[in-house]
Structures are given as structure tokens and as C-alpha cells.
Amino acid sequence: MSEVHLLFHQPIADHSFSADRSLLAVSRDTKVELYKRSGSGFTLQDELAGHDKTVTSVDIAPNTGKIVTCSQDRNALVWEPSPTGWKPTLVLLRINRAATHVRWSPDETKFAVGSGARVIAVCYFEGENDWWVSKHIKKPLRSTVFSLAWHPNSVLLAAGSADAHARVFSSFIKGVDQRPDPTVWGERIPFNTVCGEYINSSGGWVHSVAFSPSGNALAFAAHDSSVTVVYPSAPEQPPHAVLSVTTQMLPFVTLCWTREDQLVAAGHDCHPVVFQGSMEGWRLAYSVDDPRKSAGSGASQESSALNMFRQMDLKGKSSVDDTNLKTIHQNSITILRPYEGGPGNITKFSSSGVDGRIVVFPVKG
């Protein structure tokens, strides 16, 4: 069953759970609120106020527990827990437009920040000066970077951008990264090498990108209501397959792989949708929280006589309440994150929406 938490009546741009799922960080306008799990709900524990403009992205590192936030004020902050509360450290991003997305690398030594400055800033900690410095990935980005995803080897970085391309870059930093094993994306790859550049047939903005659990496939969701999965064969070679699934729904803005052959996507239709497939082909399998199955999710669907007369008395009409959407989320879903399950087999995922809700959905199959 799905767990629904209505936190407040403001949009949630991004959310992140700690490794044991007891701490939830949620962006709320210019602040980040930290909630602690208490019983079956969440209570507000702390507030991280360091940004001047809307916070666009939050990420909690599973092992070290550090929180990185980025905002439209062109800054990113790294928050560390201390006995006296959370202490922020400024990160020198050197961007001149808003930061849109931030994610820790799997090994947590670096994080990447996408921005409207047509630049991705890959940041690592410099011990001598005790601050975080950044290296920029500029070419060949031509427009705002909407979303970033790390490959399991912590060196390859995928980026979805408003110039309609999904690209895979190498963010290898000497001194911070170990030389990675060769993958289908390439080997011996210096910083800012483009390992792959993909566009789908209509050329719409790429809202979200994600690597499969093994890292051998890349999925991206574009504004033409489609999800495309790319299977590369070898560096400098054309890929094995680029498979697009166009849907009848509104565009997806976020996606999350649950297994090597399954991914879940969500967006402006307010409910997640599961896609299944392999190198031979992908298809839309089913919807989680399907609005067509009016099994009374959330909003009361009592068709009792009492309710009917109450509606007639209050609102002068006897029809069922149609001011709420039939899905749990009442507005677009912004981010999906894995919640439960190992990296190759996610059983539950969490979603945050523009309606201020955090919902944990089971993948169900």
C-alpha cells in the first residue's frame, strides 16, 4: 500500500531520504526542511536556511550523511551534521545562472551541479584550503542542464539538457578518482570527454536521465511524452539500440530504474507509470496509482445517500466531488527516488510533487 504524507501546501522541488530512511530532506522555497520519522508519519526536526532564492535540488549522501543543496541564487551548500546543528560550507561553483540539479556521486567524494549557465560543475573537496572546488564541463552543452545521473563507477555522468540532447560525460578528476575499469561507454577517458550524445526523433527538452543499475544502458525522458532507452555497444561505435516509447500521456519529468529491465517514470499526469523491456524493445507496462481504477485513493468516494444530500446542500449539486484528481498526487510529480530494495531490484520508490506530498509507492510486479 502507498504511504502518503502531506507535508505542506507548497511545491516540493526535490526530496531525499537518508540511508536508513529515518531522515527526509525536503526543499521548501528558500529553505530545506528536515523531517524525522516518528511512528507512521514525519515530524519537522530542523530547517536549513542558507540560500537566498528557491532551492532547486537536495541530495543526502547515504554513507557520510552530508547534505548538498543548490538553488537559483547560483550557489550550492554542503551541510554537515555537528552536535550543534547542521553547518553549511559554501561551494565555489563559479556559475552565473541558477543551479538546477545536484547529485552526489556513488562514492560520495564528488557531486555534480547542473545549471542554467550551460555548464555542469563537478565539485570535489580540496583538503589544503578546506573548501569544495569545481571543474566545469562546458562543451558541447548549449542550454540549461535539467538533470544529472551518475554511473555506478562514479566517473561517468549523464546529463539531460534543454538543447534536446542526453549526453554522457566523463568527470574523471586526477587525484580524486581511481582510474575506472573500461565500460561500454569508453576507457581512458579524460575530463569532459563526451562518451555519447543522443537525441530522440522529435527533439524536445530532455527532462530526466538515468543509468540502468549495471550502467550499461541509459534512459531519458523528453518533453514529447516519450521515454528513450539507449544501449551503447562500444566507444566511438553506433549503439546497439536506441528504443523510444511514445505515450498518450503528458510528458514525464523524472525517471528511476527499478530493475535492469524495468523503469518507472512520472510527470505531469500525476501518477507513476512503469515501463518494461530489454534491448529488443520497450513498452509501457502499467500505471501505479491508476486514475482509471477509481478505487477511492485519498479523496472520499462515498456514494452514500448521506453524502449526496450533503453535497446538494453545500454546493447545490448532487454530483460526486470533482475538485480533486483521482490520483494521490494532486499536481505534477517532480522527483522519483528509490526507497526500498537493493540497487538491482527496487521494490518501493518515493515521489514528491508540486502539491507538497511525499508518497511511497510499491512497484508491484
Add this chain to the structure above:
Amino acid sequence: MATTNYRLIDVDALDPESAFPAELLTPPCDPIPTPQIQSLATHCRQLLQRGDQETALVTALENVPYGGDEQGKELHLGTVLEILSSIKAVEMSPLLGRLYASPSGTELLDVLTKYLYKGMARHNNSTSSSSTPGVSSHATGVSSVSGAREYGVAPGRGDGGGMSVLLSWHEKVVEIAGTGAIVRVMTDRRTV
């Protein structure tokens, strides 16, 4: 110096690095010469005369001149509108169902939706080319200058299909292809 309003200066326009040709965003399309579009138009007209509207529509929708020039695209639009207005109302839904079920059916319906919107835009070039029936059918005297509203005019060369025909097609297409088709019309950089 005091009169320069710095906040209104478009910095991106002055920055040489941010200039890039819009073609980079569009997926590559081969150029199509206008005579080829003309021969396609005659071929479709022949199919229509024989009464085979379905094949005519499929042929017209499959061979979209994305790479053609303005004239070629206008020509093809005329062909498509002619075919659409020659199909009877009762035949629309079954025909669309068959089209959608065929492989690359979603692509065909997306292209059809693009032509419907382009057709509506030409009829309504004074107000916005919105498809909601409520908006477009009231001439509120906003601007009566640009061309007469042609409702249910008999189909002619390049002017086939009045607004009502296009609207009924639009209703049927969205029933089958969903809002995804409309989103793709708005997002797709390959314009008809």
C-alpha cells in the same frame, strides 16, 4: 550613462559564446524538392477519385515533407486537408482506429494532429490558433480584417475543410491518441 537601464540589457545576446544556430536543436531531415511533393499530391488525388481514402491518407501522412521548403509544405497541407474533408464523419473513428493499430501508428496520428493544427491556424490567423470550440466560433469583432471565417465551406484546392471539419477530426484523434499527440505537436521541432 545614467539613462542606460542595465537590468534590461539582454546579456545573452551580447555574449558570443551563447549564440548557436537553431538547427542544432532539430533532428536532421533530408531536403525534399517541390516537384516530388506535387507528384505525391497527384497520386493522392487519384486514390481519392478511386474512392480509396484510407490509402490516400496513409500515403500523405507517411511522406511528410519535413525537409521541404515553405511552398512544398503548403502544397502538402492542401493535399492532406483535401483528403480529410472527403472522408465522411461516420468513417472517421474506425479509420483512425485502423491507422493507430498499424505499426508506426502513433507517428501517423502525430503527423495528422500537426496538420489539423496547421489547418486551424490558417483559418484563424487573427485570433490564436487554439482548438477549443468555445473560443474560435465567436467572432467578437476582435479583428475582421484578415479573411472571412469559413465554416463548412465546400472543399476546394488548397482550402479544403472548414473549421468544423478540422474540429471534429481533432476530437476523434485525441480520443484515440490521447494528450500525448498534442504534446508532441507542440514539442516536435520538425514542423509541417
